[in-house]
Every structure is written in C-alpha cells, then in structure tokens.
Amino acid sequence: MKKFLTAVSAVAIIGFGITTFHDITYAEKSLQEVKEERSQIKKSLSDAESQVADILIELKELEKEIAAVNYSLNQNEKMLNEIKNDIRVTEEESEQLQKEIEELEANIEKRFNILKDRVSTYQKTGGAVSYLEVIFGSKSFGDFISRVSAVNKIADSDARLIEKQEEDKRKVEEKQEELQNKLEELTGMQQELEEMNQLIREQKQQVESQKEALKAKETELNNKIKSLKMKDSELKALENKLKLPKVQTLSYSSNTKTSSSNGGSSSSAPAGSGFFAWPTSGGYVSSYMGPRWNSQHKGIDIARTNRSVVPPIFAAADGVVESAGYNSGGYGNRIVIRHANGLKTVYAHLSSISVKPGQKVSRGQKIGVMGATGNSTGIHLHFEVYKNGALQNPLDYL
Template sequence: MLKKVIFTLTTATVVGLSSTLFTGVAHAETIEDLESQQSQIQEDRDAIKADLSDAESEIADVLIELEELNKEIERVDKALKENENKMDETQDKISEQEAEVEKLEEEIAELEEAIEKRYEILKERAISLQQSGGEITYLEVIFGAQDFGDFINRVQAVNKITDSDTSLIEQQEADKKEVETKQDEVVSKLDDLKEMEVEIKGMLATIEEQKSENEVKKDDLKEKEDNLVAMKNELEVEDSKLATLEKDVERSLSTATSPAPNTTVASASVGTDSKSDNNNVTRTSGSGGVSTAINAGFNHLGTPYVWGGKSPSGFDCSGFVSWAFAQGGISIPSSTSALASTGSKVSASNMQPGDIVFFDTYKTNGHVGIYLGGGQFIGAQNSTGLAVADMTSGYWADKFSGHVRSVR
C-alpha cells in the first residue's frame, strides 16, 4: 500500500529547506545546481502524485467495502429482528401450552375424583347385596316381588341400574383417557416449542456475534479510511509546498540565465532592502520572501480563529496573511480592505502560489488567504481555524470573487 509514501518524508525535508535554499542571491547557485534541484523536485512531485493516486484508489476500495458491509449489517439486523419476533411468538405459545397442560391436569384430577366416588358407590352396593340391615338391598328388591311377572320386572330394573353404573364408569374412563391423550399431545407440543426456543436462542447468540464482528470490521474500515484521507491531505499539502518551491527554482533559473535581470524583482524574492512599486508593500532584509510566507503557516495548522488575531496564538484571516508575509520579510497591511489594494492586481487565470486571494463572504472581499497552487489556499477560517482549503469546488468556489493580488 502506497509504496512511495516514505518519499514524502524526503519531500518534507526538501520543503523545509526551501527558505534557506532561496534566501541567498540567485546567482549564488549555478545553473547546473538549479536545474538539478528542479529535476529532483519534479521527481518528488511525480512520486507524490503516484502516492495520491494510490491513496485515492485505496479510499475508493474502502468505501466499496464499507457499502457492502453496511448492507451486510442491515441483513444481520433484519435477521436479528425476525428471530427476536419468532422468539416472542414461541414464548407466548409456550405460555399458552403450559396453561393448557395445567387445565388438563385439573380436568384429569376431577375425573379421577368422580370415578373414585363412583367406585365407592358400587362397592357399597355390592356389599349391600350380601348384607341385611338398614338399607334395602338388590336381593330384597328382587325377592320382594308379588308374583313371577313382578319378579321379572324387578330383575330388569336392577339390571338397568347396574348397566347404567357400568356405562357411567366406562364413560368416565373414556373421558379420562381422552384427556390424558390430549395432555400427551399438548406436552409433546410444549416440548417441541421449548426445543425451538433453545434453537432460536442459539441463533440469536450467533447473529449477535456476527453483528459485533461486523461492527468491529466497520470501525476498522472507518479508521483505515480516516488514515488514508489524512495521508492524502498531507500529500496534497506537500505537493503544494513543492509546487511553490518549483516556482522559486524557476524564478531563480530565469534570473540566473537573464542577461539583464530585474534587480527589483530579484531583491523582492530574496528579501533585500528596497521599496516595491506595489501599493502598501515594504520589504526588509534577511527574510526568505514569498516562499517563506507560503510555508510559514504549515507548522501552525489548526490554530484557532481569533478576531483581530495576528500571531500563532490566534489568527483572523487578514491577520494571518499579514503575519505570514512578515515571516518572509514582506510588510503588508493586516486588514482585508487594505489588502484588497495591496501589490498589483493579477487575473485569476494567471495567479501563482504566494498570491493573495479574496472571497466574497459577509461582504465583498470579506475573506482572504494565500494561494498555494493546485486550487488550494491556506487561511484562517472562522469554522476550522488555520487550514488548507479547496477553492475549486463547494463553498469557497462559490465565494471566490476572482480578485487576486500579487506582492512580488
């Protein structure tokens, strides 16, 4: 992954030396040295661009993985919900079956009690057939007949009574067996439901485990995405620094090869004592010029936005621009209104790293920053503090007025 990323460390070192490399007089470097530096910078930028391409490709892959994982998490959540509903239904049915079993047990107990009572009655009647005494027995009924016809009638009556008792007992036994059979069916169903409950619990535990694993994967992918995005941002910043350095080398080469160099511009680039023809621009000695101004803010990214702030403890937009150029030995105003007429006007199509760019926010030219190249600028934003932002799309593209000033 990103085999060339280590190259950015070299790049950072080169950029860190940029202010030193170009603070001396341009012709102190030989043309061969400058061309060698230019070639090295181009190689460094090519390596960074390759790393950027790799990072963007990996970010795209991670986003695809995240999308697929989110779909899988949705499926797992759906399965979890369905099984939870199934568990609720099963537990409700178990409660119903347990109540049914309890009811059948009560019915069986009542039938057994009724059969027992009936047995006692028959037992007493059977005993009374062999005993005499207080109660009229079946024999007394039969032998008390007046004639043979009456005897036959009495025998038939006694048989009906005994047959009725026998039939009642048989029916009670049949009812008991029916209830017991029904109880067996309900108990069997209850056992099946309890077995299903165990299976569903196991499924729920498995699904919960899958859900936890997916969430861990999601966190890992998100962290990977954040790291790749941070790396991409760092690479873009380094590329912007190299672009600035490359421009400085080109200007130095131009100065070294020019038969009649423009001493005003040269002195401006290296920070010698002179006055520029540009409005409100003063240069002092020993500074490093525009290159230093461009790079000055990178060590202070994240510095909070402070209204009227003009130091690394807190910047507002114009205060940062003024402070950054002061690090390069260039004195310019610290208000947006004054900066809007500082230096010379440049068309947006020709702006170069180190130019001052303006945005129409709460007013015309209400926000200001330093152009880095590649469609990016650095500035103190009231929402993020000191940061690098893209002015080719989104909010800043909408607010960019096209007003650009150069203090070279």
C-alpha cells in the first residue's frame, strides 16, 4: 500500500497548491511570477498524473485479486452445496435404515420368541424327542417318516434362526456405524468449508475496501488535475496578455472621461465607436472575447489596476435597467441595461448593486461595485454588449 499512501500525500500537496493559486488575483501578477507559477503547476500536474497512473496499475492488480477471490468463493460454494446435498441424502438413508432396523428388530424379537418357546418345550419334554416316541406316536410308517423329517427340519430351522439372528444384528450394527461415520465426515467438511468461505468473504471485503479507497483518491486526483489544467490555461492567457505592450487605461467620473497611465509609459488604446464610456474607474482588459478554457468567453474582463482599491462600476451609456440581481448561471451579481439603437450591456461579478429594474440611468452613473461573485477567479468586471440580441465585441463600442 506504499503507492496508496504516496497518492494520498500527493493529493494533499496538490490541493494546497490549488488553493494558493485560487486566492491570488491573476491580473496583478508580473510576467515572471506567472511563469514561475505555471512551472509549479506543471510539476504538480506531472506528479498527480504519475500518481493516477500508479493507482490505475494497483487497481488492475486488485481487480485480479478480486476475480481470484470470487472464483475461490464460487468453487467453495459449489462444494458446500454438494456436501449439503450428500448430507441430505445420507440423512434420508438414515431414516430408511431406521425403518429397516425397526423391521429387523421386530423379526429378531419374533425369532427370539420362537426359540424361547422351543426351549421351553424341550425343558418340559426332558430334551429331544426320541425315535421310540416318534414310532409310538405314529399311526403308520408314512406318518413315522414324516415325523422324523419334521424333527430334523425343526432342528435345522433352529440352527438357521440362530445364524440369521446373529447375521441381522451384525448388518444393523455395520450399517449404523457406516452412516454415522459418513454423517460425521460430511458435517466436518461442511464446517470447514463454511469457515473457509467466511475467511474468503472477509478477504474480499478488505480488497474491495482498498479498491473503493483507491477509486476515491483517483477521482480526487483527477479533479485536482482538471483544476490545475484550468489554472494553467488561465495563467497562459494572462502570460500572453502580459507579453503585449501596456495600453492606456481610461477612467470615467459621471459623464466626464479622463485618462490615466497603467503604471508607467503607455501607448494609444485601440479605437472603438465611442458609443459606450469605460464602465469602471481605471483598470485594463485582462481577458478578451473569444475562445477560452474550452468554452466561448462572451465579453471582456476588466481588472482593477490598484489591488488595494475596489473600483465602482458605471453605466456605459444612458438607458433603462432591464434586470439587476444575483444570477445562478455563473455571473453572480449582474446588471443588464437597455440602451438606444437596440443595444444592451451586461455587468457581471459585482460585489454590490446600486440600481433596480426599471430605473433610468445616465452615462457614467454608478450602478455598483466591482467584485468576484459567481464563477470568478478574482475581483474584476465581466462586460458584454448585445445589438438586437446578437453578441458584439465590447471593444468595438468602447
């Protein structure tokens, strides 16, 4: 189980690493920090995948062991059923023998009574019948011959009765002993097989418990691997953004637009239509619209420039609040504003909301505060634009 313990340790280490990544706002990292964290994630990924591979190998071995245990259990069950059937048959034979014994005992009793009567007659007559008595008692020579033959037959019959008596007793005793020995042997085998089956079941339960524990760790590791890959994808996107030249960030207060530098030298920001004002105070685009993390990013993410300040969120243009509240689809606290020309704007992940549905708002009016509610990796504003229901690139309108 050494591999099993190693896997558990790996899960704990990886889990700690993920918590660390999750608590840091990616938008505020330097390029070097991002590269170092990606390197750490890749190492954790390699370790976790290695542990999963070891677990899969051990699971295969456990499957083989379970199969062998099941085979042994099935074979023992078959033998046990056969022995139980033999015991049943033997018990039926014993019942039948008991009936035969009762009949033999009855016959023995009859023979015993015959011999007893015969002996009693001999005692009364003084012994064996003499030929003279036979002659005197005979009415004719033929009757004499018959009487002599009868006397001989009686003597022979007595001898056979005694022999039969002894033979029947011997058979009964042998049959009783044979059945008793067979029952004792079968009962002993049954007990041994039942004890063996119990041991096999306990062994099977232990192996299955190990399998369940390994499967749980495998699932946990796979979840961590998935999270690590997602974080690595986020960091990769951030790394690509940090490699781009820094751009000028805009700050709006009410309807007045001012510009501020994002910490040093700056260049001109890409030009949009200018229909919408910058929806927050300062900040920069940390994630663009398009494919991201195996899904479609419907808008842009605007991260705060100063980590110590949580900036307000402003209405990008005059309009009417269509909805304002918590969204269970991952947006967290979200506001939707309907503008002129079929345009709508969406503001998501807010920490608080300052407007209500149906309320009219002006360009640059504060409507909430930037946050990290819903599915968010850090404090930022998710901003979407729609025209006549069709999704638009916000950068074309800012």
